[in-house]
Amino acid sequence: MSKTFSAAKVDANNGLWIKPIDSLVLLYQVLISLVVVTVDLSSEEKSRLLGYHALFSLSLIVGLWNIRNFTSPIFNFIRDFYPLIAMLFFYREVGFLVHGYFEWTLDEWLLSIDNEIGRIGTSIWNFQQFYPPARLLNEVFSIGYSFYFFLMPLSALVLYFRAPLSRFRTFMFSLSFTYYLHYLIFIFLPAESPRFFMPGLRESLKGYWVSDWLQSAVENNAFPGGSFPSSHIAAAVICFMAYPFLGKWRFPVFFLTVTMFMGTIYGRYHYFIDVAAGLGVGLCCFYLAPWLERKWPLVLNEEGMVRGRSRQALN
Numbered sequence: 001m002s003k004t005f006s007a008a009k010v011d012a013n014n015g016l017w018i019k020p021i022d023s024l025v026l027l028y029q030v031l032i033s034l035v036v037v038t039v040d041l042s043s044e045e046k047s048r049l050l051g052y053h054a055l056f057s058l059s060l061i062v063g064l065w066n067i068r069n070f071t072s073p074i075f076n077f078i079r080d081f082y083p084l085i086a087m088l089f090f091y092r093e094v095g096f097l098v099h100g101y102f103e104w105t106l107d108e109w110l111l112s113i114d115n116e117i118g119r120i121g122t123s124i125w126n127f128q129q130f131y132p133p134a135r136l137l138n139e140v141f142s143i144g145y146s147f148y149f150f151l152m153p154l155s156a157l158v159l160y161f162r163a164p165l166s167r168f169r170t171f172m173f174s175l176s177f178t179y180y181l182h183y184l185i186f187i188f189l190p191a192e193s194p195r196f197f198m199p200g201l202r203e204s205l206k207g208y209w210v211s212d213w214l215q216s217a218v219e220n221n222a223f224p225g226g227s228f229p230s231s232h233i234a235a236a237v238i239c240f241m242a243y244p245f246l247g248k249w250r251f252p253v254f255f256l257t258v259t260m261f262m263g264t265i266y267g268r269y270h271y272f273i274d275v276a277a278g279l280g281v282g283l284c285c286f287y288l289a290p291w292l293e294r295k296w297p298l299v300l301n302e303e304g305m306v307r308g309r310s311r312q313a314l315n
Contacts, residue, residue: 016299017068018061018298018299019299020293020299021083021169021172021173021176022064023296023299024173024176025060025083025086025176026057026060028176028180029053029056032090032093032183033049033050033054035097035100035187036049036050036097038101041097041100045096064079067079077160080160081156081160081172083175084152084156087175087179090180090183091183094223094226095225095226097187098186098187098223098224098225098226100187101188102190104190105190105191105192105224106189106190106228107191110191110273111197113271114273118272120265120272121265121270125198125201125268128205129200132206133205135208136207138205139211140259141205141263141267142263142267143210143259144258144260144262145260145263146210146213147256147260148232148235148260151236151253151256151257152175152239154253155239155242158242162245163242163245167241170289171241173289173296174238174241174285174286174293177289177292178231179231179235181281182226182231182234185228185229186225186226191226191227191228191271191274192224193224193226193268193269193270193274194268194269194270194271195268195269197224198268201268204218227270227271227274228271228273228274228277229281230274230275230277231278232269233274233278233282234279234281234282234285236257237278237279237282237283237286238282238286239257240286
């Protein structure tokens with residue numbers, strides 16, 4: 001670990017001050033700004049959101065330029081980890097935009113598919129209604145679902161301190177690409193999720209401390225419309241990039257990840273088809289995003305656009 005951390009500390013960005021992850025974040029600002037301009041929002045709300053993205057983009061460019069030659073471990077850490085904070089921060093905005101184009105949702109269609117392929121979710125939720133499960137069982141699945149909030153920063157930290165820096169940056173690019181793709185899908189294909197759409201499923205299952213904390217976190221952050229495909233599942237697939245570096249913690253993390261997969265349906269957060277689609281999108285991004293990062297043309301050095309980069313230039 002110390003050897004890899006030492007290499008990370010002395011990384012001087014190899015002349016690149018706009019890396020693929022940076023231009024991906026900036027590209028998302030452009031795409032989401034186009035969405036803001038064209039959705040059904042008040043002019044005041046559009047101005048606020050557009051100003052917010054313009055300020056963020058300008059601040060990011062100025063900040064990256066000014067710290068381009070810094071070798072401080074603290075600045076390098078902030079520079080490499082800011083995309084993780086950014087992608088989570090932008091999630092809240094999608095709640096304002098998710099019904100900006102369409103008032104309908106995909107829920108009836110998703111529920112019909114679930115019923116055709118075995119009524120997995122419906123059977124679980126009906127059982128919960130007629131035979132309320134033990135609070136301990138609810139707590140176990142709440143712990144599994146809550147692990148989602150720790151899986152991404154845990155994977156990022158493990159890769160940053162234990163893997164080559166290029167592997168960490170590929171992970172960050174892949175995770176950001178996956179989330180930004182989901183944000184746009186949520187806007188154009190809104191789906192509310194079972195707990196928002198189906199009568200009787202709105203109330204959270206009773207457990208203990210983790211269940212109560214999870215209920216509060218979901219109520220304060222979730223919005224109806226961001227269900228299909230499951231970004232939780234897709235992001236968890238990307239986090240498998242960190243598994244070779246987890247050492248003895250590999251099995252506990254894998255167990256909690258599988259519990260999270262199950263908890264998305266058990267806790268009424270997703271239809272079964274949401275999970276299947278999230279798994280499919282996650283696998284596609286797992287293989288596509290690293291290739292896209294290697295081919296990504298939007299990088300800059302101090303002289304201008306850089307094309308035809310070698311892999312070493314990104315390490």
